[in-house]
Amino acid sequence: MSGDLISDPSPAALRALARRKLRSSLSVADLERAEPIAVSDDAPDGRLPELAALAPWRAAAVLLPIVDRPGGFSVLLTLRAPDLRAHSGQIAFPGGKIDAGEAPREAALREAREEIGLEERFIEPLGWLDPYFTGTGFRVAPLVALVESSFALTINKREVDEVFETPFAFLMDAANHRLEERQWQGRLRRYYAMPHEGRYIWGATAGILRNLYEKLFS
Numbered sequence: 001m002s003g004d005l006i007s008d009p010s011p012a013a014l015r016a017l018a019r020r021k022l023r024s025s026l027s028v029a030d031l032e033r034a035e036p037i038a039v040s041d042d043a044p045d046g047r048l049p050e051l052a053a054l055a056p057w058r059a060a061a062v063l064l065p066i067v068d069r070p071g072g073f074s075v076l077l078t079l080r081a082p083d084l085r086a087h088s089g090q091i092a093f094p095g096g097k098i099d100a101g102e103a104p105r106e107a108a109l110r111e112a113r114e115e116i117g118l119e120e121r122f123i124e125p126l127g128w129l130d131p132y133f134t135g136t137g138f139r140v141a142p143l144v145a146l147v148e149s150s151f152a153l154t155i156n157k158r159e160v161d162e163v164f165e166t167p168f169a170f171l172m173d174a175a176n177h178r179l180e181e182r183q184w185q186g187r188l189r190r191y192y193a194m195p196h197e198g199r200y201i202w203g204a205t206a207g208i209l210r211n212l213y214e215k216l217f218s
Contacts, residue, residue: 009073009168011146014066015126021215022127022144026104031059031141034131057139061107062095064129064208065118065147066168073168075209076147077201078116079161091201093208094118094160095140104128104141116163117154122147129211134204142208166196172213177206 065076080090094112098104105125112118129142153163170176171194178193180202192206201209 011068014146017216018126018144024127026128026141028059028098028104031104031131031139034139057133058137059098060096060138061098061104061141061143062093063108063112064093064142064144064212067147067149067165069149074165075168075171076163076165078163081157081159081161091199091205093205105143108143115156115159118151122151129208129215132204132208144212170196171209172217174213177210
């Protein structure tokens with residue numbers, strides 16, 4: 001089925017694969033209990049704090065929106081505003097911190113609505129990836145969703161500079177997953193990057209996409 005999803009993508013195939021491969025639910029308690037199995041080098045200047053200094057991790061949720069287009073699936077991504085305090089100018093998923101009393105699903109859908117105006121009626125949640133731990137101290141809950149293509153967006157320019165789509169087939173091709181590296185405090189740090197048509201997808205965003213590939217196709 002995995003190969004069929006790439007060669008002949010269909011919502012039905014994606015739904016069936018997600019049911020088999022992804023977590024059906026994820027609570028704040030699940031997120032708090034998760035072990036840091038993935039840490040990304042996503043600090044803009046490459047200076048990451050030691051893991052021991054990151055506790056307590058801050059809980060966040062993102063939406064990984066897979067858009068159902070006539071020509072095949074695409075993944076909706078954002079370019080963060082250039083004057084944000086954290087991760088300015090980077091490519092990201094819609095998302096942000098989980099507020100007190102809020103479930104990860106509620107946070108992911110709320111942030112998508114607040115950041116880019118993507119309304120819940122166009123979103124079909126499919127399942128959860130593993131929590132993703134970033135070098136900047138967040139434990140991120142990624143919600144994979146199928147998005148109906150008839151949506152209209154209203155971008156919050158205080159947070160998002162641009163919204164664009166990248167082909168799902170490109171992002172799910174391991175040949176396009178570059179493992180890059182840099183030196184930091186005498187140690188070699190490695191991170192995924194998936195450059196596409198002049199856009200540099202890397203760090204936590206690329207790491208989460210790599211986790212999607214591993215869950216669905218490996």
